Amino acid sequence: MTDTAKNVTELRALHAQLQAAREEADERAKESFETAQLEQAIADEEALAKLIAEHGTLGQKIEAVHTDMGLIVVQRPHTLKFRRFQDRGKFDTDDISQLIRPCVIYPTLPRFDAILDSEALFGETLTLFDESEGWAWVQLARDFYVGYLPSEGLSSAVTTPTHRVAALRTYVYASPDIKTPPLALLSLNALLSVAGAVGRFLALASGGFVIAEHVRKLDEPACDFVDVALAFRGTPYLWGGRTSLGVDCSGLVQLASEAAGLPCPRDADMQAIEIGAPLDWQRAGTFARGDLVFWDGHVGIMTGAQDLVHASAYQMMVVEEPLAEARARIAASKAGEIIGVRRPAGLSGGGRP
Numbered sequence: 233m234t235d236t237a238k239n240v241t242e243l244r245a246l247h248a249q250l251q252a253a254r255e256e257a258d259e260r261a262k263e264s265f266e267t268a269q270l271e272q273a274i275a276d277e278e279a280l281a282k283l284i285a286e287h288g289t290l291g292q293k294i295e296a297v298h299t300d301m302g303l304i305v306v307q308r309p310h311t312l313k314f315r316r317f318q319d320r321g322k323f324d325t326d327d328i329s330q331l332i333r334p335c336v337i338y339p340t341l342p343r344f345d346a347i348l349d350s351e352a353l354f355g356e357t358l359t360l361f362d363e364s365e366g367w368a369w370v371q372l373a374r375d376f377y378v379g380y381l382p383s384e385g386l387s388s389a390v391t392t393p394t395h396r397v398a399a400l401r402t403y404v405y406a407s408p409d410i411k412t413p414p415l416a417l418l419s420l421n422a423l424l425s426v427a428g429a430v431g432r433f434l435a436l437a438s439g440g441f442v443i444a445e446h447v448r449k450l451d452e453p454a455c456d457f458v459d460v461a462l463a464f465r466g467t468p469y470l471w472g473g474r475t476s477l478g479v480d481c482s483g484l485v486q487l488a489s490e491a492a493g494l495p496c497p498r499d500a501d502m503q504a505i506e507i508g509a510p511l512d513w514q515r516a517g518t519f520a521r522g523d524l525v526f527w528d529g530h531v532g533i534m535t536g537a538q539d540l541v542h543a544s545a546y547q548m549m550v551v552e553e554p555l556a557e558a559r560a561r562i563a564a565s566k567a568g569e570i571i572g573v574r575r576p577a578g579l580s581g582g583g584r585p
Contacts, residue, residue, distance in 0.1 A: 327360040329386040332438065333416065342367035342380040350377050350498055351474040355393050355423025375498045391437045393423035395447045400463055400476035402446035408433035415440050419475035421490050453493030458522055461488035461533050461541050464550040469543050481531050481543045484550060485524065494576055500531040504572055513573040519555065524574045527567040532558065
């Protein structure tokens with residue numbers, strides 16, 4: 233054997249040893265990650281038990297809660313998640329507040345590093361159950377979601393909304409002049425109380441001005457919720473997102489539906505039970521514009537007989553694509569096959585109420 237051949241043989245042996253070491257390290261890392269997930273699950277459960285103990289008087293008022301639609305369900309092996317009450321109005325309180333800035337909802341723990349679960353939009357009202365150390369435990373009036381919000385985003389001075397943001401997003405200006413620095417950025421379906429008009433601007437009762445063309449009166453819904461969803465194409469996917477800056481699959485369905493005046497719960501599993509009527513899609517063999525297609529933990533909106541618009545965690549954005557392609561890809565994942573199709577109430581398969 234020549235020196236060159238010997239060197240090549242030795243290099244191959246070293247490479248094989250290095251590859252084996254890498255695989256062993258990857259396996260150890262995987263085991264470490266799974267252990268960390270388990271430890272987090274235990275920590276979450278302990279924290280939740282402490283929370284319930286501290287709010288025993290509230291917990292005693294939670295009655296007849298269904299296991300699959302109640303206040304608390306396990307959404308992931310390592311994540312506990314607050315949900316809305318099956319029996320609404322269980323807490324006797326008149327402590328109503330309003331969002332004066334968009335806020336993230338943290339479902340189980342009042343911490344900024346907790347997993348986010350949803351978002352509250354500007355102008356939404358809520359019931360305040362408890363407040364401590366800069367955090368408020370609340371229930372949103374619009375979709376009955378329960379969780380923690382930073383207290384600084386709330387105001388006890390509640391104004392009655394008259395309009396909603398109809399554009400994907402719009403700025404609030406300090407004065408009726410587009411050259412002035414904006415005070416805030418509001419997303420679709422944010423609620424506004426309009427005090428008057430100044431040129432092309434509307435003055436808000438809470439202060440500031442918005443472009444009139446970007447808002448609509450509450451009794452002027454969008455004509456087609458599918459068109460609203462399609463306007464989100466290219467929006468980044470964000471777990472728990474409910475704005476045009478980032479949205480998840482059920483958030484897209486909810487935002488589009490509410491813009492068209494169609495009430496809609498927040499999560500895909502609730503949407504799969506509460507929206508419209510189920511369709512025997514396997515027998516019919518066809519889909520129509522506006523049909524909602526559900527997988528385990530995922531939902532999309534049919535834009536026609538063949539295509540689907542959805543907030544995809546695979547592409548990490550809102551996309552419109554052939555249902556056949558999405559179905560094959562999702563079937564290969566843990567979400568599996570389609571588990572149901574529903575048609576929103578009032579639709580004839582044309583996407584319009």
